[in-house]
Amino acid sequence: MSAPPVRRLRSKRVLLGVTALAASSLSGCASEPEYAAICTDPQTHQRVDDDQCDDGDQPEDYHGGAGFFWFYLATSSRARVPAVGGRYDDRAGTYNGAGLVGGHRSVQRGGLPKAGQTSVKSFTRSGGFGSSRGVSSS
Secondary structure (H helix, E strand, O other): OOOOOOOOOHHHHHHHHHHHHHHHHHHOOOOOOOEEEEEEEOOOOEEOOHHHOOOOOOOOOOOOOOOOEEEEEEOOOOOOEOOOOOEOOOOOEEOOHHHHHHOOOOEEEOOOOOOOEOOOHHHOOOOOOOOOOOOEOO
16 A cells, blocks of 8 residues: 655745745845934034924035924944034034935934934834835935
8 A cells, every 4th residue: 555645845934935935025225324324503513302403305415503303313424413402523424415315315304302312323224015104215
């Protein structure tokens, strides 16, 4: 008497593997932004609360004068995030937000810890589906 044929479930395994791969690639769409911004007073080089800066898609660049402006820190850098009220190093980033957004860079405006932190990189939020406040990539 011969043994019953063994059922092969390869197609289900392949389908499951492809589904898992597709799901992981979709979550890859939510990459971290290239720049994260803090709201600043450029005249005093102090960070102010994010609510003081405009969240518009085309941020106003600082060219001198009074007011509060976004200051963009590269997320790949080890730049320190100052606490609200703390001083920042203007050599650690740029005020050129319009150039970043116009240059198709992903930007997160606001949302960094108010108490500050030793690095920008570990505190940026992912964009993509359900992206966080101020993330844009025009």
